Amino acid sequence: MITIIKKELADYFTSIRCFILFILVLLASAAGLYAAYQGIRGVDTSTGFVFIRLFTTSGENIPSLVSFIGIFVPVIGIALGFDAINREYSSGTMSRILSQPIFRDSVINGKFLAGMITLAIMMATTLLLVGGFGLRMIGVAPSAEEIIRLFIYFVSIVIFGAFWMGLAILFSVIIKNLAISLLASLAVWLFFGFFYTLLIVPAVARSVDIYLLLVRLSPNTLFEEATMAMLLPQSRGLGLFASSEISYMILNPLPLGQSLLLVWPQLTTMIGLAAVCFAVSYIVFMRQEIRAT
Amino acid sequence: MDKKIVLETQDLTKRYDGNTVVDNLNLHVAENEVFGLLGPNGAGKTTTILMLLGLTEPASGSARVFGFDSTREPLKVKRLTGYLLERLGFYDGLTARQNLRFIAWLNNMTDDEAEQQIEQVLESVGLTEVADTSVGKFSRGMKQRLGIADVLVKKPRLAILDEPTAGLDPEGINQTLDLIAGLPNMGTTVVMCSHRLYEVQRICHSIAILAKGKLVVEGTLDALGREALAEGRYRIEVETAEARPQLVEIIGKISGVRNVEAEGNFLHITTDSDLRAAISKAVVNNDVALIQMKVQEFSLDDIYKKYFQEEG
Numbered sequence: 287m288i289t290i291i292k293k294e295l296a297d298y299f300t301s302i303r304c305f306i307l308f309i310l311v312l313l314a315s316a317a318g319l320y321a322a323y324q325g326i327r328g329v330d331t332s333t334g335f336v337f338i339r340l341f342t343t344s345g346e347n348i349p350s351l352v353s354f355i356g357i358f359v360p361v362i363g364i365a366l367g368f369d370a371i372n373r374e375y376s377s378g379t380m381s382r383i384l385s386q387p388i389f390r391d392s393v394i395n396g397k398f399l400a401g402m403i404t405l406a407i408m409m410a411t412t413l414l415l416v417g418g419f420g421l422r423m424i425g426v427a428p429s430a431e432e433i434i435r436l437f438i439y440f441v442s443i444v445i446f447g448a449f450w451m452g453l454a455i456l457f458s459v460i461i462k463n464l465a466i467s468l469l470a471s472l473a474v475w476l477f478f479g480f481f482y483t484l485l486i487v488p489a490v491a492r493s494v495d496i497y498l499l500l501v502r503l504s505p506n507t508l509f510e511e512a513t514m515a516m517l518l519p520q521s522r523g524l525g526l527f528a529s530s531e532i533s534y535m536i537l538n539p540l541p542l543g544q545s546l547l548l549v550w551p552q553l554t555t556m557i558g559l560a561a562v563c564f565a566v567s568y569i570v571f572m573r574q575e576i577r578a579t
Numbered sequence: 580m581d582k583k584i585v586l587e588t589q590d591l592t593k594r595y596d597g598n599t600v601v602d603n604l605n606l607h608v609a610e611n612e613v614f615g616l617l618g619p620n621g622a623g624k625t626t627t628i629l630m631l632l633g634l635t636e637p638a639s640g641s642a643r644v645f646g647f648d649s650t651r652e653p654l655k656v657k658r659l660t661g662y663l664l665e666r667l668g669f670y671d672g673l674t675a676r677q678n679l680r681f682i683a684w685l686n687n688m689t690d691d692e693a694e695q696q697i698e699q700v701l702e703s704v705g706l707t708e709v710a711d712t713s714v715g716k717f718s719r720g721m722k723q724r725l726g727i728a729d730v731l732v733k734k735p736r737l738a739i740l741d742e743p744t745a746g747l748d749p750e751g752i753n754q755t756l757d758l759i760a761g762l763p764n765m766g767t768t769v770v771m772c773s774h775r776l777y778e779v780q781r782i783c784h785s786i787a788i789l790a791k792g793k794l795v796v797e798g799t800l801d802a803l804g805r806e807a808l809a810e811g812r813y814r815i816e817v818e819t820a821e822a823r824p825q826l827v828e829i830i831g832k833i834s835g836v837r838n839v840e841a842e843g844n845f846l847h848i849t850t851d852s853d854l855r856a857a858i859s860k861a862v863v864n865n866d867v868a869l870i871q872m873k874v875q876e877f878s879l880d881d882i883y884k885k886y887f888q889e890e891g
Contacts, residue, residue, distance in 0.1 A: 289684040297672070378668025382729070385632050386685040387658040576634040577595070577626075 290388075290396030291403070298366070298404045307362055308408065314358055315412045318351025319419055325350075326424060333520055333539045337428035338435060340420035341413075342517045351416055352513050355409070356506065359443055360479070362408060363450025364471040366401040370394075371458045371571060372467055381576055394571050398455060398564060405447040413440060431542050438546070439516045445556045446509040450475070452563030459567045459574070478504045505559055508552045515549035524548060582609035585737060585768050586631065590640035593626050593792075600626050602792035603640065608770055608785070611763040615779040616772045617883065618789035624772045625665060627789070628739055632662055644737060658686070661735030665742045665772075667726045671715030675706055675725050678714055679732045686733040693732075700728040703758060719746035727755060738762060740771045744778060756782050776879040786879075788886055795886045804877030812837060813853055814875040817846040820868035829865060833857050844870075 298304045324345030329336070344350040371394065374380040383393060413436060421427065428436070454471040461467035482504050491497035501507045511524040519539035527535075540548070586608040593601040601623040608614045616624050629635040631642050633653025642649040644656045669678050676697060683693035701707045704724040709717070717725065723746045730738050743759060744752045760782040762769050773779050779786060780800065787797040796803060805812065819826070822844055830848060831839045836858075838849040848858060855872055862869045 289681070292684075293681050297670075300672070374668075377671070378664065378666045379670060380668070381634065381664050381666075382662075382668050382682075383685065384634055385657060385660075385662040385664075386682060386733075387654045387687075388685055389654070576629055 287388075287392035287396045287399075290383075290392055291400045294397055294400030295403060298400065303365060304404065307365055308411075311358060311362070311408050311412050312415075314354040315351070315415050317348055318354050319416050319423075321345035321348035321350050322416075322420060323423060324348065335429075335432060335519055335539060336424065336426040337417075337420070337432045338517050338519075340416060340424065341436075341439075342513075351412075352517060355412070355443060356509060356513070357479075359405075359409070359447045359509075360450040360475045360506075362405055363401075363447040364454040364468070364475060366404060367398075367451040367454030368458055368468040368471050369464050370397045370401070370455045371567075372462050372464055373458075375462065376464065384576060390572060391568065394455070394459075394568055398451065401451050401455075402444065402448055405451065406444050409440060409443045409447070434542060435516050435519070435545070438549075439513060442509065442512040442516065442549075442553060442556070445553065445560055446505060446512075449505050449556060449560040449563060452560050452567065456563050456567035456570075459571045478506050483507060502552075502555070505556060508556050508559075512549045512552045512556070515545050515552075519545055521545070521548070524552070582612070584608065585610045586642075586644050586770065588627070588631070588640065588642045591627065591630060591637050591642055592639045593623070593630060593635070594638045600792050601630070601637075604789070604792070604794055606787055606794065606797065608768060610768055611766065612784040613760065613763060613769040613771060613782050615783035615786035616770060616789065617774075617776070617779060617786055617879075618795075619887075622789040623792040624789055625741060626792075628662065628741065628770075628772075631739065632657055632660060659735060660737045660739060661730035661733055663726045663730045663738070663740040663743055665745070667722050669714040669717075669722060669725065669729075672713060674711045674713050675701065675717070675728075676710045678725065679728060682729055683732055688733070696732055696734065697728075700731045703731070704728045705754065720748060720751055723747055724751065724755070727758070735767060737768045737770065740769060742773055743771060744773065744775065752778070776883055780879040788883065790887065796882075800879070803882050804879075806882075813850045815848045815850060815853075815855060815858060815872065816875050817848065817858060817862065817872045818870040819844055819846070819862060820870055823865065823867050826862065826865060826867065830858055830861050833861060 318341070322340045322343045322345070325343040326339060329339050329343055341351045344353070371380075374383070374393075380393075384390060417428070417436070450471075453474060454467075457467040457470045461470060483501055483506070487497060487500045491500055502511075514521050515524060522535050522540070584607050586606065588604050588606045591601055591604040591606075592599065604623075604627060606627075616627070618624055626635070630637050631644060631649050633649040633656055636650055645659050647655040649656050670681075673681070679697045679700070680693055683697065688696065698707075701710050704727050706721065706724055706728060709721065714722065714725065723744070727740070727743060730740065740759065744755050747755060756778060759769055759771065771779070771783065783800060785797070785799045786803065788795040798806075822841065824841065826846065827839045827841050830836060830846065833854060835851045835854050836848060837851065840847045848854075853874065855874065859869055859872055
């Protein structure tokens with residue numbers, strides 16, 4: 287399996303696809319940094335958290351870095367995974383690899399892990415770049431707690447990316463045609479990203495509880511909530527609050543442990559979704575028969 | 580001739596959606612021979628190979644390669660076996676050397692061993708000069724050569740080659756056939772599928788013919804040829820300087836001669852064994868100049884045609 291990871295990584299890093307993705311990620315980092323540059327002066331620093339506001343502050347017309355990441359991570363996951371298996375079949379390399387003395391599952395495991403490593407490197411680069419330039423810009427060093435919060439945020443990005451890559455790999459196992467499997471993954475992304483939370487759920491939900499339940503079926507919502515709890519420590523809870531409740535809220539930040547507790551269900555649900563996607567593609571792949579054509 | 584059997588199948592059967600693609604197949608391949616697997620398209624050759632490598636599971640029956648069960652111990656089988664697919668697939672973005680290196684890695688070769696072996700196989704298929712060109716730029720024939728290098732890089736003890744000469748120019752075909760014919764001397768048994776009968780005839784020691792998933796015939800080429808042409812007998816053709824009718828009678832008396840027919844200066848003799856020495860002696864003793872004599876050669880075409888006519 288190590289061999290396959292090595293080869294896939296080498297492929298990714300030399301591919302034009304990855305080059306384009308890296309450029310996109312760099313542009314997003316630059317935009318996020320610029321947004322922070324515009325907005326950070328107006329930020330309320332009474333919470334004691336300044337450094338992580340670099341990531342969540344939006345500019346006049348520019349969204350914050352975290353909203354860029356929320357859009358880009360699914361795209362990167364899909365771009366890295368949509369042709370993982372079906373390309374091997376269509377180029378005829380699958381039978382060649384499988385006729386070597388390796389376990390069949392090491393092919394799909396290797397591809398998934400290599401994709402995760404690539405994604406993790408990209409996102410770590412983004413966070414470090416923005417953190418580094420931001421540090422020069424605002425001159426406020428991060429506290430230990432902020433670093434831990436950022437790290438947990440990074441972990442949640444990787445899990446979120448794993449879900450989208452798992453989904454893309456699932457389509458690449460089921461659908462033989464490269465373009466159609468890409469389209470299918472993008473369709474799911476658009477569905478969750480735009481239609482589901484903005485149109486379908488509000489139309490269907492009759493109460494706040496049902497609204498929250500439905501909205502949290504979407505991985506995008508889970509990721510947004512995880513982001514909020516980690517990077518905006520003053521979040522008391524996730525979801526909707528009645529105005530009567532809000533008036534009782536004290537606007538001081540939660541300690542790290544409490545924020546983690548708040549976000550734990552979101553993180554585990556995302557891990558669960560990613561695991562289901564990968565498990566289904568794993569099983570389908572293992573049962574797929576190599577046939578003489 | 581008791582040779583070690585390295586590959587055998589027992590009542591191997593495969594069904595796809597109710598169609599029997601391979602039907603109770605029993606094959607035997609002896610060590611260090613070149614074995615030809617013949618049959619029309621869709622006869623089940625590729626499916627049989629896939630089952631031999633454990634890439635697909637048989638519906639019933641079993642296949643053993645070097646004593647390992649293909650279904651239960653596919654990794655052990657695949658470690659010893661190289662497979663050239665009919666449909667070649669390489670990573671177009673990688674160079675020839677990188678493609679081979681990946682396969683060497685998958686076979687747990689050490690770096691030094693891999694580099695040395697890659698150099699050697701590239702040389703033997705004549706691709707040394709383009710070793711560092713990406714495979715996407717290769718012609719069909721170059722890819723075919725690389726495919727053979729790809730099989731040999733892992734030093735297999737059994738090489739299964741599906742259409743090894745497809746897409747090659749005549750010179751390439753000759754080189755490739757010579758290369759394949761030399762493999763048994765290096766300890767590699769070869770199973771080869773091909774539609775070009777003359778190629779099979781040139782390098783294979785034994786053949787099996789499949790049709791509709793069933794084994795039609797299996798055996799060594801010599802035996803099958805005689806079987807097909809003359810019910811197992813030899814046919815000897817003698818050309819003399821002049822026609823001499825009494826020769827028919829004289830030769831007919833040699834023990835083992837079944838039938839003699841004269842046709843101008845030619846005599847067509849059917850015998851139970853190779854009696855060329857006795858016949859030439861008889862001709863010369865009768866003061867007739869012997870111009871030439873040969874055991875009539877069968878061609879694989881004849882064998883192939885015969886069995887497919889019978890199949891009808």
